[in-house]
Amino acid sequence: xxxAGRLRGWLPIALVVVAGGVLALALSERYHHRILTLVLxxxxxxxxxxxxxxxxxxxxxxxQAFFGIGAYVTVLLILKAGLTPxxxxxxxxxxxxxxxxxxxxxxFRLAGIYFALATLAYPLILRIVMDFAGYQEVAIPMARERPxxxxxxxxxxAYDLLALxxxxxxxxxxxxxxGSRLGYSLVALRENEQAxxxxxxxxxxxxxxxxxxxxxxxxxxxxxxAHAILYVVTPxxxxxxxxxxxxxxxxxxxxxxxxxxxxxxxxxxxxxSETLDATIGDRVPGIQGVVYGxxxxxxxxxxxxxxxxxxxxxxxxxxxxxxxxxLAPPAAALVTxxxxxxxxxxxxxxxxxxxxxxxxxxxDVSFAIREHEILGIxxxxxxxxxxxxxxxxxxxxxxxxxxxLRGRPVSGLRPSAICxxxxxxxxxxxxxxxxxxxxxxxxxxxxxxxxxxxxAEVRARAALAVVALSHRADAAPTExxxxxxxxxxxxxxxxxxxxxxxLDEPLAGLSGDGVSVMIELIRRLRADGTTVAIIEHTMQALxxxxxxxxxxxxxxxxxxxxPADVTRDPAVIEAYLGTRWLRHAESLRT
Amino acid sequence: xxxxELLQYIVTGLLVGGVYALMSIGLALIFGVMRVVNFAxxxxxxxxxxxTYYLAVAWHTDPLLGAIVVIPPFFVLGLVVHRTLLVHVxxxxxxxxxxxxxxILTLGLSLIITNVTTMVLSPMPRGIKTAYATRAFxxxxxxxxxxxxxxxxxxxxxxxxxxxxxxxxxxxxxxxxAADDPEAAAYQAIDVRRMHALAFAIGIALxxxxxxxxxxxxxxxxxxAVNFIVLMFVAVVLGGLGSVPxxxxxxxxxxxxxxxTLLVLPFQLQNVGVFVAFLLVLYLRPQGxxxxxxxxx
Numbered sequence: 032x033x034x035a036g037r038l039r040g041w042l043p044i045a046l047v048v049v050a051g052g053v054l055a056l057a058l059s060e061r062y063h064h065r066i067l068t069l070v071l072x073x074x075x076x077x078x079x080x081x082x083x084x085x086x087x088x089x090x091x092x093x094x095q096a097f098f099g100i101g102a103y104v105t106v107l108l109i110l111k112a113g114l115t116p117x118x119x120x121x122x123x124x125x126x127x128x129x130x131x132x133x134x135x136x137x138x139f140r141l142a143g144i145y146f147a148l149a150t151l152a153y154p155l156i157l158r159i160v161m162d163f164a165g166y167q168e169v170a171i172p173m174a175r176e177r178p179x180x181x182x183x184x185x186x187x188x189a190y191d192l193l194a195l196x197x198x199x200x201x202x203x204x205x206x207x208x209x210g211s212r213l214g215y216s217l218v219a220l221r222e223n224e225q226a227x228x229x230x231x232x233x234x235x236x237x238x239x240x241x242x243x244x245x246x247x248x249x250x251x252x253x254x255x256x257a258h259a260i261l262y263v264v265t266p267x268x269x270x271x272x273x274x275x276x277x278x279x280x281x282x283x284x285x286x287x288x289x290x291x292x293x294x295x296x297x298x299x300x301x302x303x304s305e306t307l308d309a310t311i312g313d314r315v316p317g318i319q320g321v322v323y324g325x326x327x328x329x330x331x332x333x334x335x336x337x338x339x340x341x342x343x344x345x346x347x348x349x350x351x352x353x354x355x356x357x358l359a360p361p362a363a364a365l366v367t368x369x370x371x372x373x374x375x376x377x378x379x380x381x382x383x384x385x386x387x388x389x390x391x392x393x394x395d396v397s398f399a400i401r402e403h404e405i406l407g408i409x410x411x412x413x414x415x416x417x418x419x420x421x422x423x424x425x426x427x428x429x430x431x432x433x434x435x436l437r438g439r440p441v442s443g444l445r446p447s448a449i450c451x452x453x454x455x456x457x458x459x460x461x462x463x464x465x466x467x468x469x470x471x472x473x474x475x476x477x478x479x480x481x482x483x484x485x486x487a488e489v490r491a492r493a494a495l496a497v498v499a500l501s502h503r504a505d506a507a508p509t510e511x512x513x514x515x516x517x518x519x520x521x522x523x524x525x526x527x528x529x530x531x532x533x534l535d536e537p538l539a540g541l542s543g544d545g546v547s548v549m550i551e552l553i554r555r556l557r558a559d560g561t562t563v564a565i566i567e568h569t570m571q572a573l574x575x576x577x578x579x580x581x582x583x584x585x586x587x588x589x590x591x592x593x594p595a596d597v598t599r600d601p602a603v604i605e606a607y608l609g610t611r612w613l614r615h616a617e618s619l620r621t
Numbered sequence: 622x623x624x625x626e627l628l629q630y631i632v633t634g635l636l637v638g639g640v641y642a643l644m645s646i647g648l649a650l651i652f653g654v655m656r657v658v659n660f661a662x663x664x665x666x667x668x669x670x671x672x673t674y675y676l677a678v679a680w681h682t683d684p685l686l687g688a689i690v691v692i693p694p695f696f697v698l699g700l701v702v703h704r705t706l707l708v709h710v711x712x713x714x715x716x717x718x719x720x721x722x723x724x725i726l727t728l729g730l731s732l733i734i735t736n737v738t739t740m741v742l743s744p745m746p747r748g749i750k751t752a753y754a755t756r757a758f759x760x761x762x763x764x765x766x767x768x769x770x771x772x773x774x775x776x777x778x779x780x781x782x783x784x785x786x787x788x789x790x791x792x793x794x795x796x797x798x799a800a801d802d803p804e805a806a807a808y809q810a811i812d813v814r815r816m817h818a819l820a821f822a823i824g825i826a827l828x829x830x831x832x833x834x835x836x837x838x839x840x841x842x843x844x845x846a847v848n849f850i851v852l853m854f855v856a857v858v859l860g861g862l863g864s865v866p867x868x869x870x871x872x873x874x875x876x877x878x879x880x881x882t883l884l885v886l887p888f889q890l891q892n893v894g895v896f897v898a899f900l901l902v903l904y905l906r907p908q909g910x911x912x913x914x915x916x917x918x
Contacts, residue, residue, distance in 0.1 A: 088717060090720075090721050090724070092724075137900075137904045138904075140904070141903060141904075141907060143716070143717060143720060144658060144720055144862070145858075145903055145907050147658075147720075147724065148658075148854060148858060148903065149900060149903045149904075151851070151854070152851075152896045152899055152900050155851060155892070155896055156893055156896050156897070159889065159890060159892055159893050159896075160890075160893070162889060163887070163889045163890055221717075272847065276728070276732060279725065279728070283725060315740050316739055316740065316744070317735070317736030317737070317739040317740050317843075318736070318740070319736075320732045320733075320735060320736030320739075321732070321733055321736045321737060321740070323729070323732055324728075324729040324730065324731070324732030324733035324734075324736065325729065325733060326729070327725050327726065327728060327729025327732070328706065328726055328729035328730060328733065330725075331709075331710060331722050331725050331726040331729070332706070332709055332726070335718075335722055
């Protein structure tokens, strides 16, 4: 069934490509061929941009850098080395990918607006440098003897087919990405970067990979555009604002984040603007700019998600809500745990200290989490509990001290790396990927253990079955109750088959029934061989659940041991109830 | 190299930087209060240049005076643009998506303004002829172009007025409160949306005035915005996104960097120095040279 489903995914792609081929052969007027070539090239450029800015949500305002690099490298190689553009295109793509790495390394450390602004600078610099280097106007030399070798065709169909080839390859690339671990990871990091990292997505690596995959087609489009349309490459045409504007228009009108968005956007916008340019462009210079500007303003005001998503949600709205397939959930246990006998130390925290600008959040905290136990970490608000979890899962690097997982240090590793070594976590306030279905949310976690999509889905469904959420697999997180959200987040964490799960206040906001469900579930996890550490600030629930308690107060560990002993510890009573109660408790005892 | 030559470059950079500073504080005010990066800011500057030009052509209004005259109409234009467009992409919603929507919306607006201006007024560059544009004071060995000196002084004056408004008046304080913490400001009965409108209108009026001052020595054409919007971004980032005094300092600094780049690089690469400085600040001190780091961005 999965194979058939996969084939069905390729069918519309094949149809679109065949339609493009038929158009290329059927059209007769030269001018119509020009429009077709342009539609295909801008659709491809849009698809390229969509990989980094649509899927991964890293809005790049500098993608014309790669387009221009492709155009210039190819054309300069013809001029200086006599190299055929068929190879020059590859060289251009390689230079663009290298440029993507060089730009990406410093720039992906920036988020949001800072990232967008930084990407803006690169094409500007390249443009000035090309001007200065004397390449204000680089004409592609005519190759009369061997035109085909130099990508120079008298027949306009040839350019259509060339553009169609590049387009088809990029569309296929986008399709593969959408169904792959990388695609899920990119969307996850777009929706919530920290949650993605904690669920095992190496966000930096994924962004970089997406950027490289996005730079190559952009460079190839630039090279083909130079041969099919420009003939004379100028810094303005290669690195200018209009390149990124066309790209943005195509993607946003069509809808970013899906491979069909740029295709629809290009099919709608390019013919409109070309026709206007051809009919009244002479009398009204700048009409193209106005049309693009108006398209951007109107789409943001009336359909900010783009045509593809708008139409899709209209179609979805009419259909009855999809019910989950009534397949019996796979009964296989997620974790192949033996009998849950409390064993040796799984995770050791040694003298960990962490300060924020003078506030000592943790000072010299030491304790161990033993295999197959449920460890409760309690303490009043501000005791440093969440900071401790952030150190354990790698969000924070301790100032001093070390965290050892099975005897090997993990502090300093990326959260995704720590997750892959078997430490999963949930958050005090659930961090879902809001625009992914419940199943897809869990899939992101499942990819930690299985790179292959179908097997990851099996894992994800099994994790949903464990938390009894299978019936909500196709729901959106926004439709879930607080309990269901917490269960979904737990399933995402369990899908990665962690040895240790860190639960940050899993009971917060739950009703009495919800608390029972969650407690029952945590007990079962332990029975299946998972080790659990839970943060709570109310002691009540943990007394029932935990094998041992660690008590934090003002960043220090003030007690550790069996629940019954800890609750009698004077230091704990003082931290929770104050000194007056401590005296009261002591007088009761004597 | 002679000290006089160095001084000449510094003075030139300083004078140009003053006008950049005035442009940039408009953008900084809009970002500070609304968290909107306005791509169309340069186009409003261009429109300010044209209005100043036509005032000079029609009534022989001196551009230094014209730069003041354009303030009220552009304030109103700012209110209108805010009311019709910006309200739809500010206030509430996922910050990343809002930011994208704002950038795209203002980029679209910028395209429309540039191209409609090209259609209506033709792409031909124009200039305002003043007696002082070609005169210069001599300060020792350093020559100071009169037009640039007057524009600089006017820019300083306007910036001082804005600063006094922001720090001394209740309305200005309300504006700053809305910028610092919109939620807390709302609890203090400050109408945050009204503050957005006010910030946008002031921001547009200021950049139009800066355009008027620039018109005393810079050619006026529909595409002039492209060259300046990036300089404004750089100044605002240099000063710490959203900080008005920071943007002022950033503007001055850019004038200096641009001018001093000429000492080491040829004229055509003048702006490379600016862009490299921009990237360095983004990478090494994204909170700006003087600013605090933004909380959510």
